Amino acid sequence: MSDTRTPGRLFRMWDNDIAYSFRKSPLAIVSGVVALVIVLAAVFAPLIAPTNPYDPSGLNLMDGFTPPMAPNAFTGNSFVLGADNQGRDVLSTILYGARISLFVGFSAVLFAMVLGIVAGLVAGYRGGWVDAVLMRIADVQLSFPSILIALLIFGVARGFIPPSQRETMAIWVLIVAIGLSDWVQFARVVRGATMVEKSKEYVQAARVIGVSPARILLRHVLPNVMGPVLVIGTIGLALAIIAEATLSFLGVGVPPTQPSLGTLIRIGQQYLFSGEWWILLFPALTLLALALAVNLLGDWLRDALNPRLR
């Protein structure tokens, strides 16, 4: 499809309004920088992390519970942010953990976004029973919070995936679980906008001259909803990262041998009372910083994309 108008328009918007609003908002700049630093650190974790926490042959259990910046009593090893209960360098586990959290978050949101946009476009454009069925499914889905849906999907996955592959599949199951529980918001926004656009004269005209519905939807309807979709997506990213942490807390997340930030927090909270604060504190702060930055960006983006609020 030779559609250059959409990115062009978005780009111009970015160039003028959005960038201006960004420059004017110190909070947006700070959160943008924080988010960028965490994302980059996670992407390049293998290059910058002091150790590879996934490589069991490099671990020494006796390093366990080494406090930050202090040598271990048995091994003499020292770690900037301390070592966790398995003797892993906390800094490295955070870098690798953020990688997994971000991967799960981005993939889940992308999955939800694609699913929600398709469902919303189809429901809004076709109307009738298709719309009724899709929206009833959305209603049912909304009655179950994401955590519950994810637990259900884990249950289904358990039935289908052979035990030997559950570990490797865990991360994909997590993505599907969080994504599936999150598509409704996208679908509703897109459906609403589609129904508004559908009744406009230019769409009616295009339909009369035989432009395919898919083309109408992608070319005329979709660009109009990209703003809200982007906002929902950004806030959804923060929610997805937190959902992953909560699922890991309930014990259905990624395995502890390849921890995400959520798994690290689950492990760390066991040591809240015993004085090994660094195992909980540093992953929790990273998660907080990441989710907060993404939330603030989403917030700012919504205001920026809604000219009436400026």
Added chain:
Amino acid sequence: MLAFIIRRVVQSAIVMLVVALVAFALFRYVGDPINSMVGQETSLADREALRTRLGLNDPFVIQFGRFVGNALQGNFGISYRLQQPVMELILQRLPATLELALVSGLAAFILGVSAGVYTALNRRGVIPSAIMAASLIGVSLPTFLIGILLIWLFAVELQWLPSFGRGDTVTLPGGWVTGFLTSSGRQSLILPAITLGLFQMTLIMRLVRAEMLEVLRTDYIKFARARGLPNRTVHFGHALKNTLVPVITITGLQLGAIIAFAIITETVFQWPGVGALFINSVRAVDVPVMAAYLVLIALIFVIINLIVDLLYYAVDPRLRVERSAARH
């Protein structure tokens, strides 16, 4: 009107049936209920016999039919784990969850609306910005972590508030067990209610703020100002009143979410409600309780949804079935 109501009720019934199917099918095949019912030393033959007696070897359709038939009579069987009728268990635990949900929902509503109005009317400035930022910290921390941190701070370090449970309770006529009437019951409620309500409060606050900002730019408000009405009347008499309709709708719809989110809060605080009952049942693969819980949550939501639908219809016939589109 009648046709509309019938259609909605039929749709709701179908929704319930689908939920029942999902609830039954999923948990029927997760884990092995037999294993949670018998000790480690029970022989394989005994297990198989128990399986047959419980009807777990029957075809799926027969098991599901039996499930729906019983569910309609409020009979979800006996909890494998606690060996009590499931319905009785859920009704015993429901007051705890509803009281928690009510308090945290009300607190979230009152605080959320106040903060939302305040930040909408004062868009620039240090305090509104701080409130907006602080509200984001609340949603950026996982619920379980907030709960544990609150326990650590207020129960262990400061020793101001209890760390778990409901405290002393009083049974009202009709069987409702309440924690509102004792001081330990009220104290026990504080930390779980904060944990559970924080997210909803943020949601409501942001919604109110956004709606207020929208309403404040409408012509109708401009006319009101032009007429020389004082700010106070404009803001609270007109703008807020208009804002509250969607806010109350969303809050109503969120009630189901609060009850379900109570799972995590109740786990952390050992709150004896249906959420803790559910997660304990998941851990022990107590199928009847899990199925009943899912159906219950869906029922609550479907009923709220139905009422909202009918109210919309009554208030504004133009909305008809299109109200979903108008809800954003």
Added chain:
Amino acid sequence: MTLLAAFRRSGMATALATSALALTFTVSNASAETIRWARVADALTLDPHSQNEGPTLAVLHHMYESLVRRGTDGSLQPRLATEWNIHPDDPTVWVFKLREGVTFHDGSPMTAEDVVFSFERVRHESSGFQALHTAVTGATAVDDHTVHVQMAGPSPLYVQNLTNFFIMDSGWAEKNDVVAPQNFAAGEESHAVRNANGTGPYTLVSRDPEVRTVMAYNNDHWDDAPAVTEIIYTPIAEPATRVAALLSGEVDLVQDVPVQDIQRLEQTDGVKIVAGPENRNIFFAYDVTSEKLASSNVDDNPFAHAEIREAMALALDRDAIKQVVMRGQSQPSAAPLPPFVNGWTEDLNAYSAPDYDRAKELVSEIYPNGFSFDMHCPNDRYLNDEAICQAYVGMLGRIGVEANLVSQTRSLHFPLIENWETDFYMLGWGVPTFDSAYVFDFLLHSREDGFGSYNGSRYANDDVDAKIESLSTMTDLEARNKVIAEIWDQVMEDRPILNIHNQLLAYAVRDGINLEVHPENQPQMSTVTYDN
């Protein structure tokens, strides 16, 4: 049942419970001590013959009593039976002399008839304790205070099976229609599940499952009056919440203390830790028999090679696990046998130091590129179970063996072992009979005729099987112990099990409360004493 009726019914029960609770509070102000006892899980039922499960038994021991009991030193002590011996003329009959003047909570006297009834009930098909009483063919009341138990053959150690066998009132059972233990299939709630009428030192005051169970001293109890006159039992599943409740003074005794919090609690003013060994050892086991593993990347079964099993043992650094994961709360051991148990020796306990170089060499001789497999582990059953597995995954990584950790909740983990769906798994085993035969029967005999239900390693050795079977009827204890030693020698040579350690138990109590750790983790509140 309609919703309304259920609501009313549950409400009434709780209303009664609440008023009773108020009553005991006023009494307790006079001269009594209340102990608030928290642990990880609630009793599953109050039916004394339904569930053979740790927390259930620990609670039941306060309201019901057994014929004999296990002391904190592991010895058998008299309880409702004052004497027990094998009939002088018939080695297949056990004779029990009952304590006189004992009454149930409802006032009816405890007689031989009740004991006979309890023997029948515990052997009913819906009982969770049948396996412990399979050798019994019947019990008869000789007089009011003497019971003869007829066995299928000589069973010299049968009395060891009776420490969790509770005596129930036959009249009460008949009156309340609970002659058989709770039966799930009947679809009815059983009166015995939430009511108790035993002979124990405490009577049930109120019970709200998973929330709170209150018990009060039974003034008519036959033994000396205990210091504790009221027990409030609260299950708290979250470890952090449990510890917080103790630190904030809301409970007096926490039974399942997370090992990492022991040190902090020891240093906390007003709280102390009592510790002792539990009768439970934690081990790994491998599928040593199958042609090919389900989860491995190699085409044969690495665990079938004795060299690989030796290498895996050499890679297990038990001392490091004790030091870091268990914070000292374990007793490393080579044999899957706690020290209390008949058949235990120093030699069986001795374990070798880890030798990663040698282990790596052994692995690379057979698998130059190493091999992989799935390690199955529970994450909510034993002390730091998941962390132990995780540590071992790291140790195996050092010898070129790649283990994929699959840790999950116990209700999903145990079926893998029962159904032979795991190549390598963690399991913990307690020995309530304090005899090696219990370990052999369930873990090492090949899976047939009711034996080996937890033999997940598919270990099958005809010679060992025959010897195990011979144990149950041997009356010459010395000869029997010799056979036990022979079996252990063979098993330790074949290595179907890789033992890690025995767990140590720790209870955290408020200062001034004295309570000993019970090897079966069944603390008895009537033994609590207070300083001052």
